[in-house]
Amino acid sequence: MTEALPMAGATANVNLAGLTKNDYRGAPSTLCQGCGHNSISNQIIAALYEMNTVPEDVMKFSGIGCSSKSPTYFLNRTFGFNSLHGRMPSIATGALFANAKMKGIGVSGDGDSASIGMGQFKHVMRRNVNMVYIVENNGVYGLTKGQFSATAERGLQLKKQGENPYMPVDICMEALISNATFVARSFAGNPKQVKELLKAAIAHEGIAVLDIISPCVTFNDQANAFHSYAWGKDHEQPLHEISYIAPRSEIMLEREMEEGEIREVSMHDGSTVILKNLEKSYDPANRYEAMRVMEEARENNWLVTGLLYINETKPTLTTMYDLVDTPLNRLTEADLRPDRSAIDKVNALMF
Amino acid sequence: MNKIVNDFSITVGTKNGSGSSTANNTILRSIFKMGIPVSGKNLFPSNIQGLPTWYTIRANKDGFIARQDTNDIVIAINPDSFAKDLASVTPGGAFFYSDDIKQPITRVDVAIYPMPIKAIVRNDPNVPSDFRDLVGNMVYVGVLAQMINMDLEKILAALTFHFKGKQKPIDMNFNAVKAGAEYAKTSLEKKDPFYLEPMNKTDGLIMADGNTAAAIGSIFGGVQFAAWYPITPASSLAESVIDYLPVLRKREDGKKTYAIVQAEDELAALGMTVGAGWAGLRAMTSTSGPGLSLMTEFAGLAYYAEIPVVVWDVQRIGPSTGLPTRTSQGDLTFTYHIGHGDSHSVILLPGDISECFDFGWQSLDLAERIQTPVFVLSDLDMGMNQWMSKPFQYPETPMDRGKVLWENDLEEIKGNWGRYLDKDGDGIPYRTIPGNKHPMSAYFTRGTGHDEYAKYTEDSTMYIKNMERLKSKHYNAQKFMPKPILHSVKGATVGIIAFGSTENAILEAQYQIEKEHGIKADFLRIRAIPFTEEVTKFIEKYDQIFVVEMNRDAQMQQILITEYPQHAMRFKSVAHHDGLPASAKWVREGILANYEKDAAQKKITGKKTVAKAKPVSKSKKEATKKPVKKVAAKSKSAVKSKRK
Numbered sequence: 001m002t003e004a005l006p007m008a009g010a011t012a013n014v015n016l017a018g019l020t021k022n023d024y025r026g027a028p029s030t031l032c033q034g035c036g037h038n039s040i041s042n043q044i045i046a047a048l049y050e051m052n053t054v055p056e057d058v059m060k061f062s063g064i065g066c067s068s069k070s071p072t073y074f075l076n077r078t079f080g081f082n083s084l085h086g087r088m089p090s091i092a093t094g095a096l097f098a099n100a101k102m103k104g105i106g107v108s109g110d111g112d113s114a115s116i117g118m119g120q121f122k123h124v125m126r127r128n129v130n131m132v133y134i135v136e137n138n139g140v141y142g143l144t145k146g147q148f149s150a151t152a153e154r155g156l157q158l159k160k161q162g163e164n165p166y167m168p169v170d171i172c173m174e175a176l177i178s179n180a181t182f183v184a185r186s187f188a189g190n191p192k193q194v195k196e197l198l199k200a201a202i203a204h205e206g207i208a209v210l211d212i213i214s215p216c217v218t219f220n221d222q223a224n225a226f227h228s229y230a231w232g233k234d235h236e237q238p239l240h241e242i243s244y245i246a247p248r249s250e251i252m253l254e255r256e257m258e259e260g261e262i263r264e265v266s267m268h269d270g271s272t273v274i275l276k277n278l279e280k281s282y283d284p285a286n287r288y289e290a291m292r293v294m295e296e297a298r299e300n301n302w303l304v305t306g307l308l309y310i311n312e313t314k315p316t317l318t319t320m321y322d323l324v325d326t327p328l329n330r331l332t333e334a335d336l337r338p339d340r341s342a343i344d345k346v347n348a349l350m351f
Numbered sequence: 352m353n354k355i356v357n358d359f360s361i362t363v364g365t366k367n368g369s370g371s372s373t374a375n376n377t378i379l380r381s382i383f384k385m386g387i388p389v390s391g392k393n394l395f396p397s398n399i400q401g402l403p404t405w406y407t408i409r410a411n412k413d414g415f416i417a418r419q420d421t422n423d424i425v426i427a428i429n430p431d432s433f434a435k436d437l438a439s440v441t442p443g444g445a446f447f448y449s450d451d452i453k454q455p456i457t458r459v460d461v462a463i464y465p466m467p468i469k470a471i472v473r474n475d476p477n478v479p480s481d482f483r484d485l486v487g488n489m490v491y492v493g494v495l496a497q498m499i500n501m502d503l504e505k506i507l508a509a510l511t512f513h514f515k516g517k518q519k520p521i522d523m524n525f526n527a528v529k530a531g532a533e534y535a536k537t538s539l540e541k542k543d544p545f546y547l548e549p550m551n552k553t554d555g556l557i558m559a560d561g562n563t564a565a566a567i568g569s570i571f572g573g574v575q576f577a578a579w580y581p582i583t584p585a586s587s588l589a590e591s592v593i594d595y596l597p598v599l600r601k602r603e604d605g606k607k608t609y610a611i612v613q614a615e616d617e618l619a620a621l622g623m624t625v626g627a628g629w630a631g632l633r634a635m636t637s638t639s640g641p642g643l644s645l646m647t648e649f650a651g652l653a654y655y656a657e658i659p660v661v662v663w664d665v666q667r668i669g670p671s672t673g674l675p676t677r678t679s680q681g682d683l684t685f686t687y688h689i690g691h692g693d694s695h696s697v698i699l700l701p702g703d704i705s706e707c708f709d710f711g712w713q714s715l716d717l718a719e720r721i722q723t724p725v726f727v728l729s730d731l732d733m734g735m736n737q738w739m740s741k742p743f744q745y746p747e748t749p750m751d752r753g754k755v756l757w758e759n760d761l762e763e764i765k766g767n768w769g770r771y772l773d774k775d776g777d778g779i780p781y782r783t784i785p786g787n788k789h790p791m792s793a794y795f796t797r798g799t800g801h802d803e804y805a806k807y808t809e810d811s812t813m814y815i816k817n818m819e820r821l822k823s824k825h826y827n828a829q830k831f832m833p834k835p836i837l838h839s840v841k842g843a844t845v846g847i848i849a850f851g852s853t854e855n856a857i858l859e860a861q862y863q864i865e866k867e868h869g870i871k872a873d874f875l876r877i878r879a880i881p882f883t884e885e886v887t888k889f890i891e892k893y894d895q896i897f898v899v900e901m902n903r904d905a906q907m908q909q910i911l912i913t914e915y916p917q918h919a920m921r922f923k924s925v926a927h928h929d930g931l932p933a934s935a936k937w938v939r940e941g942i943l944a945n946y947e948k949d950a951a952q953k954k955i956t957g958k959k960t961v962a963k964a965k966p967v968s969k970s971k972k973e974a975t976k977k978p979v980k981k982v983a984a985k986s987k988s989a990v991k992s993k994r995k
Contacts (some may be wrong), residue, residue, distance in 0.1 A: 093612065
């Protein structure tokens, strides 16, 4: 990717927030060359830059693992919390109460979410915490050098581990069953789709799960492995072509798009997600359909990608709590400590 | 027969889930309202319905209200525990029983009072049949009231409070009380010596439980976030936060300044709390031992990443699930070094109900001031039982939000700051909070090795520097800690150290050992770790110090020995772990069993040790000391350097 660096006095390459792409970058990645996670980090940078998001309006979170290291590699100007293995959801849940206007972006992995963190993963879904929950899914433990993860397919052969005897966990299915309000699957080998889904996920109010197949080039990239680049390229079946249209932007449809070929999803922030049908029409508002499509993909060995499910009507966790407009973490003693007369009232309530 | 006035215990044996707690609380509150010092302890099983449960009340004119091991008056309602209950009455005591229990009365040395509870309730047409068992409990309240002169007006006041002024249940229950009293008046002849007489010793006091007090204290401390998972005996702490927040932090616009989440487990409960604390909210969680075990990993993270949170541990007895409804002080050493790797926890140790309130708000100040998890160790006895207490006092100091840099602060220092930089030399760094719009405000928090600017590092020098700073931060924090409470006796020759809910039992034992055995002991109740200077001075003062606590392994003593190795030989353990609220009996017996008369005598006369100490003694003053004391003098400087 070639980027023109901003020059003194130049306004080029500055987005509507007055920031350059550099303002969205992080420290240099220490992950392996070719790791799918790096490509996802780049798309996060691009998506937020293009959406004019102010980095200080975001909190980033992660658990433990290769994927969880990646928040270091984007959004230097954003508060971040690299927490404990499988515990990102609880940290994010508590932190996002501090300022309900801020968006959470969390990066987890298949070990972090589908094994040790399965409990918290399921509960953050049902609470509809206002965050993007990315699972960089490669079917393998990288940092500990190549053990099976819970999303590894049965029969997968790994160098030191032999053959995986267990059935895999499907992140999207688990999210959907747990009442997630936005469920999507993508493939790091399809960066354009990753970016557009990221934008839609960021625009979504509530939990947005992005299960991104993100190959581990070091431990699990054999051509016949479900989480490899080669397999993904051969077996990807996108549900639709997805484009995110920012609020107040005119929706320009390409001429060949005809009635019935596209589906518009209006987001809370005024943006629109345009889904262009491919072979069949797919309605991501239909939960049954989402389950059917995932089951169909499983039976046929397809990597089905795209926006599987979206529900814009459910309140987010903080909305349910009916909080004051001022961020809770800006409240002061005057807001928080009952006045002196309250102590007599309280003592009178005791026997 | 000589009357025994305002100095006896009453124990009620009932079935769990039979609704007797209303009746028992009514007795407790009535005695309290009569102005007589009183305590009530619920000794209950881990069960919803059916198993035997006891409630023991102690009234004492002199204010000694620790649980008594003896039962002067026993009320037996449960056939399953009838024989045991009858056997438990002290000779010369009184035994009341529900006359539908047809079991042999095997005692001739106690006054026996049958009570036709079922018949009385059945005869009242106003009591619906499904309420008979509940209301029946009030009959024994009435019978007892008549026999020991408990004031019916005070009973009515207690019922009015309990039923929040709702006339129908008040009437239904009070009628049963009156019927019981009437029956006793006409049918029972007084054969025991126990009487109540009004006093004025509870004027100005309130009755409350520690969990409620802790919850309200936390609200006065401005708590904004609490996450919790149900567990006995801590659940009512979080539930009280939920109950009282809408009352005490009501706003005209109806919007909330707080959020409470019932988490999926204790891992998530502390996880959410840590997230909230990190993001600048006054955050707390409450649990008991098994929950604290699950919270261990987040406690370690909060310690290392320096995140302010408050964790209430309402202790029950372990290990493992242990005895879930029995009290304990068994989580102390676990809490002190919670988590893997090196760590020291800041711990508050409330000893009564008003301290539960005070530590409710103070813990939130301390957590933000020191930027560390603050653990408050209460226990089941304090947490769930109603205690007499001083009224809650409004916080005397403004909220301390600690070292936080907002936009203007960063502007002033031109964004030049480091999250873990020890700028002030006290080990406490500055922090920023998400939502801060200054472009230099953000940092990346992690449980991995980090440098002074919160960047990932595995550099050894940096690791050591950071860990040493954390250690010094811990010991520096002693200046913020609540000081111990000293109960001193003139001419004391030995010391007692304890903490938490054992205070009443120890005060009584302290009185008894002086009166009956001539042992004069000063009693220091520690209220916080790290230990303050007063603790050090107290330890230096006595050759024999009895460390009284409710656990098997003498956990406080272990910590004292670790922190004061030069004084290790002074500590004598009085540890007890039967799961019951402390009684003066075991404290007294424990002290007497460990007491070395010679050692204490020598302190006064100096005779015995002169010869022993002669070879190394250099002055007359030193000659009066035990050999261990010389070790003390030598290693004093070691303590100082350790605490630098």
